[in-house]
Amino acid sequence: MAAATPLYDTYARAPLRFERGEGVWLIAEDGTRYLDFAAGVAVNSLGHAHPHLVSALKDQAEKVWHLSNLYEIPGQERLGRRLTDASFADKVFFTNSGAEALECAIKTARRYHFAKGQPEKFHIITFEGAFHGRTLATIAAGGQAKYLEGFGPKAPGFYQVPFGDMTALKAAITEETAAILIEPIQGEGGIRTVPKEFLQELRALCDEYGLLLILDEVQSGVGRTGKLFAHEWSGVTPDIMAVAKGIGGGFPLGACLATEEAASGMVAGTHGSTYGGNPLAMAVGNAVLDIVLADDFLPHVRDVALVFRQGLASLADRFPEVIEEIRGEGLLLGIKAKGPSTELLAAIRAEKLLAVPAGENVIRLLPPLVTTAEEAREGLARIERAAEHLTEERRRASA
Numbered sequence: 001m002a003a004a005t006p007l008y009d010t011y012a013r014a015p016l017r018f019e020r021g022e023g024v025w026l027i028a029e030d031g032t033r034y035l036d037f038a039a040g041v042a043v044n045s046l047g048h049a050h051p052h053l054v055s056a057l058k059d060q061a062e063k064v065w066h067l068s069n070l071y072e073i074p075g076q077e078r079l080g081r082r083l084t085d086a087s088f089a090d091k092v093f094f095t096n097s098g099a100e101a102l103e104c105a106i107k108t109a110r111r112y113h114f115a116k117g118q119p120e121k122f123h124i125i126t127f128e129g130a131f132h133g134r135t136l137a138t139i140a141a142g143g144q145a146k147y148l149e150g151f152g153p154k155a156p157g158f159y160q161v162p163f164g165d166m167t168a169l170k171a172a173i174t175e176e177t178a179a180i181l182i183e184p185i186q187g188e189g190g191i192r193t194v195p196k197e198f199l200q201e202l203r204a205l206c207d208e209y210g211l212l213l214i215l216d217e218v219q220s221g222v223g224r225t226g227k228l229f230a231h232e233w234s235g236v237t238p239d240i241m242a243v244a245k246g247i248g249g250g251f252p253l254g255a256c257l258a259t260e261e262a263a264s265g266m267v268a269g270t271h272g273s274t275y276g277g278n279p280l281a282m283a284v285g286n287a288v289l290d291i292v293l294a295d296d297f298l299p300h301v302r303d304v305a306l307v308f309r310q311g312l313a314s315l316a317d318r319f320p321e322v323i324e325e326i327r328g329e330g331l332l333l334g335i336k337a338k339g340p341s342t343e344l345l346a347a348i349r350a351e352k353l354l355a356v357p358a359g360e361n362v363i364r365l366l367p368p369l370v371t372t373a374e375e376a377r378e379g380l381a382r383i384e385r386a387a388e389h390l391t392e393e394r395r396r397a398s399a
């Protein structure tokens with residue numbers, strides 16, 4: 001029997017079909033152009049069909065697509081060296097996705113204590129509202145009931161405390177605690193920024209109790225906040241970090257970064273991945289870094305972020321009936337809606353602008369990092385029209 005769709009019904013998809021992309025634009029099958037400030041949920045960091053990424057992928061496609069990790073892969077060594085040179089880390093493991101990068105981070109932390117003769121230290125403390133992926137371990141880490149329900153017993157060893165609650169956090173630390181895992185800015189959770197003082201306290205706490213600090217920068221990393229990694233704003237460095245999304249610019253790529261000390265338990269045979277570090281992914285990852293690491297790139301992200309910030313703040317002032325608050329850092333931005341965020345999201349989409357829903361009634365704006373000031377202003381004008389229409393509609397409805 002043929003089902004209505006052969007696909008799992010796991011996604012509530014919008015009835016939109018895109019044929020191609022050009023920079024910040026997505027073009028639908030009927031020719032309609034959408035300004036893409038969803039960017040594949042922070043994945044298309046350099047927009048669509050960036051010529052440098054396209055040529056890197058084509059060049060590699062004509063040489064070799066896949067090699068087993070039984071052999072040396074020069075693209076991995078190059079990308080790994082560039083990431084460690086540009087960050088706190090000494091060691092890198094490549095994956096295909098964010099959840100896999102988190103799995104590697106969790107395994108690295110547990111194995112560190114195991115190798116130190118303390119196998120009982122495997123508990124990981126996380127924060128309410130977190131999102132770390134959809135594998136069995138990462139839904140346990142995220143702790144959200146809606147993602148855990150019906151999938152058997154929650155994977156053991158994950159404990160959650162309220163967001164920003166230092167007292168609860170201290171009370172949750174035991175002899176069995178291995179690590180603290182946190183997103184510097186909660187993405188799915190509603191663009192909630194962790195104050196830098198809180199990150200600094202976490203670092204001090206980890207040092208005091210011999211715990212590892214794991215940062216999930218899958219969404220906030222690779223230039224999204226105007227620094228290469230969001231934690232750089234706090235001056236604090238983690239022991240382990242998960243990265244994905246923007247680092248591949250649209251090609252499936254993730255990475256787990258660690259200090260040499262934190263990675264010391266991950267000896268030969270302890271972990272692996274068939275595709276992780278695949279030559280095609282490495283070619284694209286290196287091409288992304290060619291652009292993101294150029295001297296003028298992050299200053300550009302910060303300049304455009306300011307245009308957004310000021311524009312959105314003014315819209316929040318002008319449309320208090322539909323916008324409650326503006327959140328976020330750099331180009332990881334949130335509009336907290338007044339009234340159902342689904343209505344504002346629909347009004348924005350009617351203006352041919354794509355954005356992403358998040359928790360706490362927030363709409364995420366994750367424009368490609370290459371967005372120009374002019375494109376930012378075009379996006380703001382569309383949000384303005386959407387806010388105007390929604391305000392009028394609501395006034396009419398209540399009149």
Ligand SMILES: *Cc1c(COP(=O)(O)O)cnc(C)c1O
Nearest residue numbers: 097098099131132133187218219
């Ligand atoms: C998207 C995301 C993940 C999961 O990444 P996948 O590539 O979907 O597995 C994990 N953590 C954060 C913060 C994310 O935004």
